[in-house]
Amino acid sequence: MSATIVNLPDQSTARIPKVNFLTKENGLLSWLLTGDHKRIAILYLISITFFFFIGGALAGLIRLELLTPQTDLMATDTYNKVFTMHGVIMIFLFLVPSVPATLGNFFIPMMIGAKDLALPRINLLSWYLYVVGGILVIYTMVAGGVDTGWTFTTPLSTHYINTNVMSTGMAVFIAGFSSIFTGLNFIVTLHKMRCPGMTWFRLPLFCWAHYAASILMVLGTPVLAIAIVLLALERTVGIGVFDPTKGGDPLLFQHLFWFYSHPAVYIMILPGMGVISETISTFSRKRVFGYTAVAFSSVAIAVFGFFVWAHHMFIMGISNYAVLVFSLLTMMVAVPSAIKIFNWTFTLYKGSITFETPMLYSFGFMGLFTIGGMTGVFLGASGTDIHLTETYFIVAHFHFVMVGGMLMAFLAGIHFWWPKMTGRMYPEKISQMAAVITFVGFNLTFFPQFILGTLGMPRRYASYPPEFQVLNVFSTAGATILGVGYLLPVLYLTWSLKYGAIAGNNPWQATGLEWQTQSPPLTENFLVTPIMDHEAYDYEWLEAQQAKEVASVR
Amino acid sequence: MSDNPVASSTGTHSALAETGGPHHEKHPSYQRHHFETVGQQADATNFAMWLFLLTEVMFFGGLFTAYLIYRNWYYPAFVAASHQLDVRWGTLNTLVLILSSFTMAMGVWCSETRRKSGLVLCLILTFTLGMCFLGIKSIEYHEKWEKHHIPGPHYSLQSFLDPASDESAAQYGDKPLPLDMARHTEIYFFLYFAMTGMHALHMVIGIAILGYMIFRARAGAYTTGHVTFVENFGLYWHFVDIIWIYLFALLYLISRHQ
Numbered sequence: 184m185s186a187t188i189v190n191l192p193d194q195s196t197a198r199i200p201k202v203n204f205l206t207k208e209n210g211l212l213s214w215l216l217t218g219d220h221k222r223i224a225i226l227y228l229i230s231i232t233f234f235f236f237i238g239g240a241l242a243g244l245i246r247l248e249l250l251t252p253q254t255d256l257m258a259t260d261t262y263n264k265v266f267t268m269h270g271v272i273m274i275f276l277f278l279v280p281s282v283p284a285t286l287g288n289f290f291i292p293m294m295i296g297a298k299d300l301a302l303p304r305i306n307l308l309s310w311y312l313y314v315v316g317g318i319l320v321i322y323t324m325v326a327g328g329v330d331t332g333w334t335f336t337t338p339l340s341t342h343y344i345n346t347n348v349m350s351t352g353m354a355v356f357i358a359g360f361s362s363i364f365t366g367l368n369f370i371v372t373l374h375k376m377r378c379p380g381m382t383w384f385r386l387p388l389f390c391w392a393h394y395a396a397s398i399l400m401v402l403g404t405p406v407l408a409i410a411i412v413l414l415a416l417e418r419t420v421g422i423g424v425f426d427p428t429k430g431g432d433p434l435l436f437q438h439l440f441w442f443y444s445h446p447a448v449y450i451m452i453l454p455g456m457g458v459i460s461e462t463i464s465t466f467s468r469k470r471v472f473g474y475t476a477v478a479f480s481s482v483a484i485a486v487f488g489f490f491v492w493a494h495h496m497f498i499m500g501i502s503n504y505a506v507l508v509f510s511l512l513t514m515m516v517a518v519p520s521a522i523k524i525f526n527w528t529f530t531l532y533k534g535s536i537t538f539e540t541p542m543l544y545s546f547g548f549m550g551l552f553t554i555g556g557m558t559g560v561f562l563g564a565s566g567t568d569i570h571l572t573e574t575y576f577i578v579a580h581f582h583f584v585m586v587g588g589m590l591m592a593f594l595a596g597i598h599f600w601w602p603k604m605t606g607r608m609y610p611e612k613i614s615q616m617a618a619v620i621t622f623v624g625f626n627l628t629f630f631p632q633f634i635l636g637t638l639g640m641p642r643r644y645a646s647y648p649p650e651f652q653v654l655n656v657f658s659t660a661g662a663t664i665l666g667v668g669y670l671l672p673v674l675y676l677t678w679s680l681k682y683g684a685i686a687g688n689n690p691w692q693a694t695g696l697e698w699q700t701q702s703p704p705l706t707e708n709f710l711v712t713p714i715m716d717h718e719a720y721d722y723e724w725l726e727a728q729q730a731k732e733v734a735s736v737r
Numbered sequence: 738m739s740d741n742p743v744a745s746s747t748g749t750h751s752a753l754a755e756t757g758g759p760h761h762e763k764h765p766s767y768q769r770h771h772f773e774t775v776g777q778q779a780d781a782t783n784f785a786m787w788l789f790l791l792t793e794v795m796f797f798g799g800l801f802t803a804y805l806i807y808r809n810w811y812y813p814a815f816v817a818a819s820h821q822l823d824v825r826w827g828t829l830n831t832l833v834l835i836l837s838s839f840t841m842a843m844g845v846w847c848s849e850t851r852r853k854s855g856l857v858l859c860l861i862l863t864f865t866l867g868m869c870f871l872g873i874k875s876i877e878y879h880e881k882w883e884k885h886h887i888p889g890p891h892y893s894l895q896s897f898l899d900p901a902s903d904e905s906a907a908q909y910g911d912k913p914l915p916l917d918m919a920r921h922t923e924i925y926f927f928l929y930f931a932m933t934g935m936h937a938l939h940m941v942i943g944i945a946i947l948g949y950m951i952f953r954a955r956a957g958a959y960t961t962g963h964v965t966f967v968e969n970f971g972l973y974w975h976f977v978d979i980i981w982i983y984l985f986a987l988l989y990l991i992s993r994h995q
Contacts, residue, residue: 299771301781367788375781376771405792409799413931422888422927424803430811430921439799712773 188466188537191608192687199606199685203703218303219706224289225604226310231277231285232673234317238272239669241265246628246662249655254645262645263330264346268323270333271351275358276317278589279447282454283400284313284365286596287393289604291369293697293704294387296378296713301371302364309364316358323347323354332643334444337425337436341417348418352411359404359411362450366400369393378696380715387695387719388477392457395481399446399453399488407443410436434499441492449488451585452552453481455592456523459545462595463527465693466542467534470720473526480519480526487516497568506565513563520556524549539691540611543618544595551587551625555580558633573643576636582629594621594672601676602690606703607683613675621668627661694725767963779965786969790976793939797980800935804928804987811921813914816992817897818925820909821886823877827989830873831982837866838978841971848967851960856967860954863974864947867940874937881926888927894919932984939977946970 191197204221214222244265248256257265288306292299300306323329329351331340340348373386373394414436416422423429425436464471471477493501493509527549536542558580561567571577601609631654640651647655689698696713697704717724765775772778808815844859884903885893897919900906914922950970953959959967 297771301771302785303769303771305785363792367785367792370788371781371785374784375777401788401792402795405796406799409796412935413799413803416927416931420889422931423924424807424927430807430924432806435803435806439802707770 186535186537187539188468188535188692189539189608189611189690190687190692191684191690194684197685197687199703200701200705202705203606203701204706205703207706216307218299218307220288220292220300220303220306221604221704221706223303223306223310224285227280227284227288227313230310230314230317231280234272234276234320235669237321238269238277239666241269241272243662243666245269246659248645249647250659252647252649252652252655257645259645260330261328263332263643264328266643267330267332268320268328271329271355272320273585274333274447274451275355276313276320278451278585279358279362280313280365281451281589281593282458282596283369283393283396283450284309284361286458286593286600287369287389287454288365290600290695290697291372291390291393292376293700293708294390294695295373295376295381296696296709296715297372297376298707298709298712300368301376302368305364306368309361309368312357312361312364316354316361319350319354319357323350326350334440335411335414335436337414337417337433338427341414341425349415352415356408356411359408362400363404366397366404369397370401373397378713378715382715384475384478385715385717385719386478387457388460388471388474388481389454389457389695391478392453392460392481395485396450396453398482398485399450402489403443403446403450406439407447410439410443413439434496434501437496437499438492441495442489445492445495446485446488448581448584449484451589453484455548455589455596456481458592458596458599459527459548460523461693461695462541462545462599463530464720465599465691466539466545467531467536468722469530469534470718470722471526472529472532473522474719476522477526480522483519484516487512487519491516491563494563494568497565498572510563510565510568514560517556517560517563520552524553524556538615539598540609540614540618541595541599543615544591544598544621547618547622547625548588548591548595551583551591551622555583555585555588558583571636573641574636575632575640575642578642579629579632579636582632587625587629591621594618597672597676599691600697601679602686603697603702603704605680605683606686607679608686608690609672609679609683610675614672617668617671617675620664620671624661624664624666624668628658628665629661631655631657631661692725692729694720694722699728765962767961782965782969783972786972790972793976793980797932797935800928800932801983801987804932807921807924807928811918811924814897814918814921815925817900817906817911817914817919818922818929819988819992820911821881821884821896821903821905822929822989823880823905824989824993826873826877827985830870831985833866833870833873834978834981837863837870838975840866841974845964845967845971848954848959848964851962853954853957853960856960857951857954860947860951864944864951867944867947871937871940871944874933878930881930886926888923888930892923892926894922897922929988932988936977936980936984939980943970943974943977946973 204219208217214226217223217226244256245262248254248262248265250256254262288300326347329344329346329348331344331346331348331351335348335352373390377386413422413424417425417431424431425433427433460471460477491509491513493505494513497506497510558576562571562577562580598609598614601607635651635654635658638651640647686702688701691698696709696715699713700709768775768778772781840859840862844856844863847853847855847859881887884896885891886896894916896903896906897911897914898916900911900913947970950959950967
């Protein structure tokens with residue numbers, strides 16, 4: 184494993200550039216009123232990390248409670264609140280903004296050779312909306328929590344529960360607008376801000392993935408907003424749209440809710456897929472195999488993703504014909520996802536692969552996402568779904584996709600672009616170890632849950648029959664390892680801010696435009712607007728470029 | 738071009754950043770730093786506005802879906818309930834809104850052709866017509882209040898169980914509905930209030946922005962060639978107008994002849 188592509192400048196002479204986006208202005212206000220996409224990305228990174236650890240702590244409580252079959256750590260209604268808050272925080276405050284609002288925000292303008300996103304003030308507004316949503320969620324927790332599950336299922340949430348449904352609903356509503364503005368900003372930026380020569384098919388695949396995710400954000404999130412408005416009206420004034428005693432239909436809420444919330448899982452995973460395209464190419468020194476297919480598979484996922492929502496409702500009394508159609512459509516989403524996985528694998532084939540941390544996380548992503556995706560096909564088949572739904576099989580399935588997939592991709596991206604964001608390298612050995620620990624811990628936590636699910640252990644209960652205990656103990660043990668795996672990066676990344684090796688412009692020798700400028704970048708990203716005169720992932724262009732530089736120095 | 742500008746920023750950065758820097762040509766003051774040209778800026782903000790309107794379409798789409806589903810399920814109730822709306826007020830309001838769209842479009846034209854007093858006049862007219870609309874709407878809401886047609890504990894089924902006792906129902910020659918169906922008129926009225934209320938909320942936001950714009954237009958802000966704000970607000974105003982036209986058709990007109 185001595186092979187490496189890392190190319191750092193001479194550490195005795197290298198310095199972090201004195202002028203960069205971090206040092207340009209000082210003081211709290213210069214951050215809170217900034218229009219710079221890079222600073223907003225950093226603000227987002229800090230806030231989503233904060234909420235990730237709250238959500239993670241709640242997950243720890245869930246696993247602790249499930250260590251034993253009895254309800255001994257907390258009362259059952261407390262348990263309901265804990266898993267609800269875990270879901271709300273992890274989905275709306277971590278997964279949805281995770282990659283787009285941090286890495287996307289930071290790198291989309293740089294990748295396309297722009298000075299900023301098209302609408303910097305809207306970008307800042309989106310962060311403030313996120314913060315307001317986050318504060319409302321914290322208020323909800325302090326005020327006693329909410330126990331509807333993150334799905335706000337009616338009529339439970341409207342008629343039978345007396346917890347803080349309204350404040351949570353408002354939090355989700357507001358955080359939703361933050362996500363709409365992020366998506367809107369990306370679409371406008373990718374259409375209107377590309378530098379000369381940057382055609383659509385020269386865009387890094389990261390941008391394509393974000394474009395597809397942005398379409399989902401812009402078209403899906405408003406439907407969630409109206410669903411929540413109706414829910415709030417039903418709860419406060421009893422308007423009856425979701426109330427069967429008045430002729431309404433609770434299923435309508437499910438339709439409106441899942442019309443957003445199923446595409447939302449693609450909002451979460453697509454940007455992660457964008458990260459993987461970048462890392463796989465960089466660390467195998469090859470152009471992504473089938474660039475066009477990977478680019479269009481992102482768009483295909485976004486399009487198909489809108490027509491599968493009813494597979495969340497197979498057991499809720501929708502018609503058999505609807506089940507048939509949605510079952511078929513659900514399986515069709517697997518096709519573009521598989522195109523991506525196969526094309527990444529072909530990229531690896533005969534590539535010069537090295538095993539830096541981002542690559543280890545990417546391998547983790549490919550393996551775990553494949554399992555998560557395949558089990559999704561099981562669940563898309565209505566017969567199996569009726570057996571497995573509402574069991575731990577579902578829990579394991581979406582954690583494989585969301586945690587095994589998205590979180591791995593997020594960490595891959597953070598490690599990959601850390602040198603660009605901060606100008607310093609993270610420590611390689613310990614971070615490789617963290618990646619392996621995360622992978623092991625993850626599998627130990629969630630694989631037993633597939634088995635528990637097939638054995639019939641239902642989700643969302645604080646207690647379970649004693650015969651399930653062995654597997655639950657495995658799962659809880661895995662969760663502690665996973666916890667260590669997530670804590671380590673926080674520690675060593677913070678350490679590296681001061682003590683990490685100076686990274687130089689392009690430590691990975693990657694081809695993206697973001698790597699052809701100083702790290703950390705200038706506020707305006709580029710001194711001169713770049714001109715894109717080569718295809719994406721053109722390593723020969725990079726080599727020629729470096730040769731030219733060496734010649735000019737001599 | 739032997740030197741690729743992409744790579745030109747490599748080397749001694751701090752020195753370059755201090756001496757070099759981006760080219761400062763003569764840009765109008767309203768051009769934001771990250772755009773290359775004013776055209777690009779106008780293009781981008783316009784496109785963003787259209788996308789925002791798309792999200793609004795999806796937002797109202799949820800309500801329209803609910804309306805269409807329940808209309809199909811409880812058809813007689815929806816017909817009877819819609820007879821309670823006064824088409825005359827609705828038509829008047831539609832005319833008021835279309836007229837306000839016209840004055841708004843004239844405002845955009847005034848802004849483009851740099852006619853300051855014309856712009857201020859158009860904005861004030863749009864503002865007034867918007868207020869007019871809300872006034873008429875509140876008269877209609879008040880009628881519903883008096884007839885106990887506001888969904889909730891005081892909701893009255895009188896007009897639907899015994900249409901002869903009700904002026905508007907009698908006018909259409911409505912037959913009495915069975916109790917079970919009559920109860921579903923409440924859903925119609927809920928949707929009526931939710932949809933027109935959500936529309937009115939958009940009107941209120943629009944009117945507030947109009948107030949701000951009148952203030953700014955008098956200071957000459959929009960007649961210097963930078964028309965993007967007026968133009969984009971115009972798009973928003975026309976969009977709210979179009980939503981109303983659909984509401985008018987779906988809530989007032991669709992069940993007039995039975």
